[in-house]
Amino acid sequence: MLQTKKKRPRLRKTMSGLIMLTLFSSLVFPLSAGAESSQPSFSQVEFTNKNVQAGQTVTVPVVLKETEIPIKAYNMQINYDTSALEVVGITPRTGNTNPSFTTVISPADFYANVNSEEGWVRIIWVGTEQQDWISKGEQLFTIQFKAKNNATPGQKLLKVNLNDSEHWHFENVEPVYEASAQLMGGTITITTASSGGNSSSPSTGSSGGGSAAPSPVTSAPTTSSTPVATKGVDIYVNGQKQEQSATASTSTIDNKVTTTIHVDNNKVINQVGNGLRTLLLPVTGTGTNAVVGELNGKLVKTMEGSNAQVVIQTDTGTYTLPASQIKVDQIVRQLGGSASLEDVKFQISIVPSNDTKKAAIEAAASKMNNTTVIAAPVDFEVKAVYQGQQVDVNRFNSYVERTIILPKDTDGSKITTGVVLQADGTMLHVPTKVIKGTTNDAAVINSLTNSTYALIYHPATFTDISNHWSRTDVEDLASRLVVEGAGDNTFAPDRSITRAEFTAVLLRGLGLHSPESAVTTTFTDVNANSWYENEVQTAVSYGLISGYTDNSFRPNDEISRAEAMTIVSRAMKLVDLAKADASETANLLDSYSDGSKVQAWAAEPVASAIKQGLVQGADGKLMADADISRAQTAAIVKRLLAKAGLI
Structure with a gap:
C-alpha cells in the first residue's frame, strides 16, 4: 500500500x-x-x-x-x-x-x-x-x-x-x-x-516466464556483496526443533545487511505426514534486523494442502503467514506457467524501511495534530523469484498477522494504532492491538495486504462527549484515525449518519483503503470524484454493499439500524465471525419485543449482530427501522474489531 x-x-x-x-x-x-x-x-x-x-x-x-x-x-x-x-x-x-x-x-x-x-x-x-x-x-x-x-x-x-x-x-x-x-x-x-x-x-x-498479471513481474533484488559462508541453523516444525534443516547466510541487499534462511525443503516436506501445522524460522540475536525466509514452491504448495503456516521470527518482529494465502498456482501462472515448483523461490521478509519511507512517515505525522511516530516503519513482504524475475504477493483473502517489537523501554500504552502510508502522503489506520511483554511490548497488526507499517500515538477527544455513553468508543476510534469530528472539536454523537459515512467508517476500521480488485460501480447516484467514490468502489469489491433495486446507492440518505447491520454482517465474513443460523435467528429476534417487526431481508443480519454482541437494543427493543447515530456507529465498529481480535 x-x-x-x-x-x-x-x-x-x-x-x-x-x-x-x-x-x-x-x-x-x-x-x-x-x-x-x-x-x-x-x-x-x-x-x-x-x-x-x-x-x-x-x-x-x-x-x-x-x-x-x-x-x-x-x-x-x-x-x-x-x-x-x-x-x-x-x-x-x-x-x-x-x-x-x-x-x-x-x-x-x-x-x-x-x-x-x-x-x-x-x-x-x-x-x-x-x-x-x-x-x-x-x-x-x-x-x-x-x-x-x-x-x-x-x-x-x-x-x-x-x-x-x-x-x-x-x-x-x-x-x-x-x-x-x-x-x-x-x-x-x-x-x-x-x-x-x-x-x-x-x-x-x-x-523463466513473465506474463501480464495483477501483480507485475519485475526484476528480483540484486545482492550487492558476496554472501559469507553459510552455516546450519535449527528450525521448528510444530514446536519441535529440527536440527540442521536450514542454512543461514548473510549478504548485503539494497544496502541492508540481511540474513537469509534457506529451508531444506525436502526435510520439511517429510514432516507433512506427521501433521505439519507450523514451520517456525527463528532468526534472533544475529545483529541484522533484515531477515528473509526462503522456501521453494513445492514446500509452500505442500503446506497449503496441510493448512500449515510459516512464521518468521526476528528481533524486529514476527510474520505469521498461512501458506494458503500465498496462492502458489496463481503465482506460477504469472511467471509464465512453465516454472517448476521446485525452482520458484518464495521469500518472506521483515526489513526495516529505508530512509525515504521513514521521512515520508514523519512528514505525514507532522501534518496531523497531536501525532507522534513511536516506532520506525517496517516492511513486510512476500516475493516469488524465478530466474531473475519477481512477483510480489501483496493481497490476501483473510487477515494476516504481523508483530512489530517495540524498542526497549518504549511504553506500549503510548501507541494508539498502526498505520500505512498512502501514495498521496496520508497515513491510514490498520487494525492494531498492543501486547505487554516482560522486556519489550509489541504491536500486533492484521491486514489483508502487505505493506510498510509504522506505529503512532494520536490521542483524541471531543468537547461534547465528556459525559456521553460513547466516550470510550469514540475516543478509541478517533485515536485510530477511524472516525473524525464534526468541526470545532465536537463529534455530534447523536447526529444521524449517512449511508456513505457509515460505509467509510466501517472500511477505515477494517483497514480497507482501496478496492480488492478492479470494479466498475454502476450506481446512478455515485458521482465520479465525490469524496465517497473510492469508499463505494472498495465496499463493492469486498461484497459489503449492493445498493437498491433501482441501481442506486443513495449515499446521502440516513442509514437505518437494519441497513447498517446488513453491511456489518457481510463484514463478519471477512473477520471470520460466525453468523446466526435459521433457528438462532428466530430465537434471537423473539427475545426483543419488536423483533417480529424486523423485515425478512434484515432478519439474519440483525440476528447475527445480536449473536456476536455488536448490538444490544434499548428497553427490550431493537428499533431496526430507526436511524443509526454517529455514536452507535463508533460503538458497533469497535465491537466488531474487538470481537474479531483485531484490536
Missing part, C-alpha cells in the same frame, strides 16, 4: 523521426474497423538469458518462441538498469543496424529509440507485406548491451510493463486480433572480469 506511482516513460518528441514514430504507434495498434471479435490469440516472446563480464558486450536475441498466428506488428518498451548496462546497438532480424536509434530501418517498418538516461528502449515494427510477417521460432531483433566497467556483479533483468499496451502490444495478421503475448527470460548476469563469465553464452537452466 505504500506505492509510489511511477512516472510512465514516454518518447521524447524532439526529433522528426520520433514524432513520426509516436504518431505511427497510435495509428497502428487500435483494432481495425470492422475487425472480427475474438479471444486474443497466444504468443510467447523470449529475451534470451545471457552472461557477460563487466566491461564487455553481449548480444541478446529477442525471439518469437510460440505463436498461433503469424505476427504482423508489435510495440514494446524494454527498461534496463543504467547503473550497470548501456545499449550499444539494435539489429533488426534482417541484419541492418541502427546506430542512431531514431531512423526507419528496412525491411518493413522498424523504428527504435534509446533513452540512456532513463534506461529504456522503445521499438515499433510493422510488416507491410506478407513476406514480412513473423512466425513461430523467428527472431524479432537483437540488442547489444555493454556491462559497465563498474557494474556490480549480479543479475539484471530486462523489464517490460506487460499491462500497458503502450509498452507491450502484439497483433496478428488479418483479420487483426490482439495477441496475448507472454514474456520469457531477459536476465543478464554480470560477472567480474576475473570470474570467467562468458559474454555470449546463455545462462544455464530454462527461461
Whole structure:
C-alpha cells in the first residue's frame, strides 16, 4: 500500500523521426474497423538469458518462441538498469543496424529509440507485406548491451510493463486480433572480469516466464556483496526443533545487511505426514534486523494442502503467514506457467524501511495534530523469484498477522494504532492491538495486504462527549484515525449518519483503503470524484454493499439500524465471525419485543449482530427501522474489531 506511482516513460518528441514514430504507434495498434471479435490469440516472446563480464558486450536475441498466428506488428518498451548496462546497438532480424536509434530501418517498418538516461528502449515494427510477417521460432531483433566497467556483479533483468499496451502490444495478421503475448527470460548476469563469465553464452537452466498479471513481474533484488559462508541453523516444525534443516547466510541487499534462511525443503516436506501445522524460522540475536525466509514452491504448495503456516521470527518482529494465502498456482501462472515448483523461490521478509519511507512517515505525522511516530516503519513482504524475475504477493483473502517489537523501554500504552502510508502522503489506520511483554511490548497488526507499517500515538477527544455513553468508543476510534469530528472539536454523537459515512467508517476500521480488485460501480447516484467514490468502489469489491433495486446507492440518505447491520454482517465474513443460523435467528429476534417487526431481508443480519454482541437494543427493543447515530456507529465498529481480535 505504500506505492509510489511511477512516472510512465514516454518518447521524447524532439526529433522528426520520433514524432513520426509516436504518431505511427497510435495509428497502428487500435483494432481495425470492422475487425472480427475474438479471444486474443497466444504468443510467447523470449529475451534470451545471457552472461557477460563487466566491461564487455553481449548480444541478446529477442525471439518469437510460440505463436498461433503469424505476427504482423508489435510495440514494446524494454527498461534496463543504467547503473550497470548501456545499449550499444539494435539489429533488426534482417541484419541492418541502427546506430542512431531514431531512423526507419528496412525491411518493413522498424523504428527504435534509446533513452540512456532513463534506461529504456522503445521499438515499433510493422510488416507491410506478407513476406514480412513473423512466425513461430523467428527472431524479432537483437540488442547489444555493454556491462559497465563498474557494474556490480549480479543479475539484471530486462523489464517490460506487460499491462500497458503502450509498452507491450502484439497483433496478428488479418483479420487483426490482439495477441496475448507472454514474456520469457531477459536476465543478464554480470560477472567480474576475473570470474570467467562468458559474454555470449546463455545462462544455464530454462527461461523463466513473465506474463501480464495483477501483480507485475519485475526484476528480483540484486545482492550487492558476496554472501559469507553459510552455516546450519535449527528450525521448528510444530514446536519441535529440527536440527540442521536450514542454512543461514548473510549478504548485503539494497544496502541492508540481511540474513537469509534457506529451508531444506525436502526435510520439511517429510514432516507433512506427521501433521505439519507450523514451520517456525527463528532468526534472533544475529545483529541484522533484515531477515528473509526462503522456501521453494513445492514446500509452500505442500503446506497449503496441510493448512500449515510459516512464521518468521526476528528481533524486529514476527510474520505469521498461512501458506494458503500465498496462492502458489496463481503465482506460477504469472511467471509464465512453465516454472517448476521446485525452482520458484518464495521469500518472506521483515526489513526495516529505508530512509525515504521513514521521512515520508514523519512528514505525514507532522501534518496531523497531536501525532507522534513511536516506532520506525517496517516492511513486510512476500516475493516469488524465478530466474531473475519477481512477483510480489501483496493481497490476501483473510487477515494476516504481523508483530512489530517495540524498542526497549518504549511504553506500549503510548501507541494508539498502526498505520500505512498512502501514495498521496496520508497515513491510514490498520487494525492494531498492543501486547505487554516482560522486556519489550509489541504491536500486533492484521491486514489483508502487505505493506510498510509504522506505529503512532494520536490521542483524541471531543468537547461534547465528556459525559456521553460513547466516550470510550469514540475516543478509541478517533485515536485510530477511524472516525473524525464534526468541526470545532465536537463529534455530534447523536447526529444521524449517512449511508456513505457509515460505509467509510466501517472500511477505515477494517483497514480497507482501496478496492480488492478492479470494479466498475454502476450506481446512478455515485458521482465520479465525490469524496465517497473510492469508499463505494472498495465496499463493492469486498461484497459489503449492493445498493437498491433501482441501481442506486443513495449515499446521502440516513442509514437505518437494519441497513447498517446488513453491511456489518457481510463484514463478519471477512473477520471470520460466525453468523446466526435459521433457528438462532428466530430465537434471537423473539427475545426483543419488536423483533417480529424486523423485515425478512434484515432478519439474519440483525440476528447475527445480536449473536456476536455488536448490538444490544434499548428497553427490550431493537428499533431496526430507526436511524443509526454517529455514536452507535463508533460503538458497533469497535465491537466488531474487538470481537474479531483485531484490536
